[in-house]
Amino acid sequence: MNGKRLSAVSSFLLVAATLLIVASLFFPWWKMEFFAPQYPEGLNIIVYPDKLEGEIDIVNGLNHYIGMANFSEENFPELQYLSYLIGGLAFLVLMTAIIRRKSFLYFVIGIFVIGGLLGVWDLNRWLKNFGTELDPMAPIKVDPFVPPIIGENTLANFVTYSHLGLGTYLVIAAFILLLIPLWKDRQK
Amino acid sequence: MKNWIPAATGLVAGVLAATVFFADFSSGPSGSATNDHANKTNAEKVYVPFGEKDEYYLMASGGHSGQMFIYGVPSMRHIRTVPVFSPDSATGYGFDKHTKELMGDYNWGDLHHPALSETDGDYDGKYLFATDVGNSRAAVMNLETFTTRDIIDVPNTSGPHCAAFVTQNTEYMFLPTRFAVPIGSEYASLDDYSEKYRGVMSAVTFDEENEKLNIAYQVALPPWSYDLSDAGKKMSADWAVMTTYNTEEATTNLEINASQADRDYIVLFNWKELEQKIQDGDYDEVTGQKMIFPEKHKGGIYLVPVAKSPHGVDVTPDGEHFIASGKLAPAMTVFSFQKAFDAIENEDFAGERNGIPIINYDSVMEREVDPENALGPLHTQFDDKGMAYTTMFISSEIVKWDPKTGETLDRVPVQYSPGHSVAAEGDTVNPDGKYLIALNKIAKDSYLSVGPSHPESMQLIDLTGDKMEVIQSAPVNPEPHYAQMIKADKIKTISIYEKEENNPLAAYNQEDTRIERKGNEVHVYGIAMRSKFIFDAKAERPDVIEVNEGDKVFIHLTNIDFDQDITHGFAINSYDLNMEVQPGQTNTIEFTANKAGTYPMYCTNFCSALHQEMTGYFLVKPKS
Secondary structure, three states: OHHHEOOHHHHHHHHHHHHHHHHHOOOOOEEEEEEEOOEEEEEEEEEOOOOEEEOHHHHHHHHHHHOOOOOOHHHOOHHHHHHHHHHHHHHHHHHHHHHOEHHHHHHHHHHHHHHHHHHHHHHHHHHHHHHHOOOOOOOOOOOOOOOOOOEEEEEOOEEEEEEEOHHHHHHHHHHHHHHHHHHHOOOO | OOOHHHHHHHHHHHHHHHHHHHOOOOOOOOHHHHHOHHHOOHHHHHOOOOOOOOOEEEEEEOEOOOEEEEEEEOOOOEEEEEEOOOOEOOOOEOOOHHHHHHHOOOOOOOEOOOEEEEEOOEEEEEEEEEEEOOOOEEEEEEOOOOEEEEEEEOOOOEOOOOOOEEOOOOOOEEEOOOEOEEHHHOOOOHHHHHHHEEEEEEEEEEEOOOOEEEEEEEEEEOOOEEEEEEEOOHHHOOEEEEEEEOOOOOOOOHHHHOOOOOEEEEEEEEHHHHHHHHHOOOOEEEOOEEEEOOOOOOOOEEEEEEEOOOOOEEEOOOOOEEEEEOOOOOOEEEEEHHHHHHHHHOOOEEEEEOOEEEEOHHHHEEEEEOOOOOOOEEEEEEOOOOOEEEEEOOOOEEEEEOOOOOOEEEEEEOOOOEEEEEEEOOOOOOOOEEEEEEEEOOOOOOOOOOOOOOOEEEEEEEOOOOOOEEEEEEEEOOOOOOEEEEEHHHOOOOOOOOOOOOOOOOOOOHHHOEEEEEOOEEEEEEEEEOOEEEOOOOOOOOOEEEEEOOOEEEEEEEEOOOOOOOOEEEEEOOOOEEEEEOOOOEEEEEEEOOOOEEEEEEOOOOOOOOHHHOEEEEEEEOOO
16 A cells, blocks of 8 residues: 555655646747858747747748748647646646555656657657748748757758757656656655 | 875866966967057057947038938948938938928938937937038937938028037027028028128927927027037036127128127027026017027027137036137137126126127136147047047147146147047047047048049047057048047947837738729838738739829838848839838838839849849839
8 A cells, every 4th residue: 555655755746846847838848049141149939838939030031932831829739728738737747746646646657758759749740841841932942851859950051959948848857756756655 | 194185286286277277378468468558559449350349439420411421430430321411312311201201392401510419418329410501400310220300490590500519418409500691581681781680599409209309499699600509518507608700790701801800709698598588488479489589588698709700619528618719819718607607697798799798708718728830729529537639720630738727738630621520428528538530621632532522531549548649540421520429338229120010001911911092092001021022912913013194102111021131122113213111110102103104113222132033013004
């Protein structure tokens, strides 16, 4: 019986994880910076769970030359519901802290892993769509490309750098906090 | 016993690491000495490498070009020409609706003395004022965008040379006139000059919120020529001074006839007192203006005798003295405000002239300063220690002297014939010292020859050493009458025009573009963006405007590239039209399609790799 319950310390860690997940809603999750000779200061696309920020209009204005679709909040339906999914996840973690059942923790970790993989898959899908579904009428023809989720890419006069945002790091930290109880309350 | 070993080795390792990382083994001068102004060569003092910016803005008057020239100091690089009183096709100034209205019916102006707006006697970097001696106007330029925002005609006056100067919180800009004319510029025989002509001074206020200039009141001064002026500071903040010549009231051959009297006057007036007169109704209404006639609405205006035909009059940074430059008399005269106030209080007058009391010269004069062989003193600026720098037009030099003792401290020749000079914030309560620029009237053989006539010349003088040193020369278009030099960090420009959601003329989305016909008027609400025009997104050809011959055409164009320096131009071939839309700006051009035919339109301001493709057609159907 005791082995199936989480300790008070673990419960506290789960509450901390909940707070981190909630906090992540207010920070960018992913970011792409664009540099060109004419833009040494860089242009940005900054993705929050519920909005886009950065010099989106300028990036769109430039991207139309290679026939790339517009970035806009309307084009990403995820932005409408992503914050609710993240909020739901936070709620589940909080529930785990309250009911303190290890089996429930396994379940939440599972959800967490699946959600994370889906997120990565979805982001990659978008990057692929944007980079490969180029308008054939575009004045400047470029070969289809898929920018990496993390890292550098060169396209015409632009070098782009993709990074994870603080929001993602907060969620990763929350995930680590979820794993600690497994080790801490392991069967001895 | 061996405890010292780890401590010592730690110390040694630390010193070694610090040496490796931080010591400078390079040869040659090092440390702060290379940054010391005194140790730099002249070339180093003026070189501003790419990536760095100049320390000061120089706003130089463009004289009869009708423009302002913006320079960087110390590089002396020309950064921008700002059209004010003259059209400028490069920026569409005088072509688009707003600037065409500003220009009125005039095609040129003679932009004389610029004045920066002030707060507590110091430049606040918000606005620049200037006057037009050619067509009697005043203008204000916004320094967020470096564009002209308002121009007003100044009635009853002709040629406000004696301006612009602002009071220490920009309450007023006063515009005394160079030429006397009858009130309303009506016809009057020159035989009646002394009776019917007046040298009217205007008190102009500036409404910052609406960016509008307005004439608060005018003063019908005697029919003399008013040359230069300055507002008081600190203890003299309510006062202003201006020089006069032709108090002889000559009406022909002024060169000779206006140079006969041994003394002319400085007009000293209390603008707070004049303001009170207006509030009390102590004025006459003339040509729609509130006009103070000094002989009738007495008080607040006094005359101070001064050596004949003075040019500049400049108030010291502490506000305690004003210095008149002799021009024809080879001397600068230092007057005391306090002594003038005492003389006024004690009615220490030597009679009246044209109904205005004359203060006894000896009661207000502090000292006459006459550097040996320095001829043609015109204009004085100040440094951070209160030292004066006076341009000598005839002996072609700058003389540095101490207003408190009259001692000459230094002299430096300039090429050639300086009119004004401008020191870093040199007419404020808080001059910076550092730099002075001689604004020379004649360049002659200074630069590569371009024929019989040459540009004017500006020379940068380093004030930081014991001796003044000319460290750079730069040609400048006609004509730098005066300039203002302001610390660069006081100027806060914008990089794009923000969206104005309530502007009915703007179209920020392609779906909002449209062409509307109202009778014989065609209203176009279009977009300029890299690299196309969209006048009607739903049309088969969105970049075409088709009208009928004789239609009145209104093209409202919004640049939706909210990106610094992505400016678009808009020209219609053979229609003599060109305008500019800066990033985020909406601009309007209005004209009548009076020529039938086919006229290509194109972007005139290189905007992108596909700028050449940024075109359209303006089709005018002939009347059947």
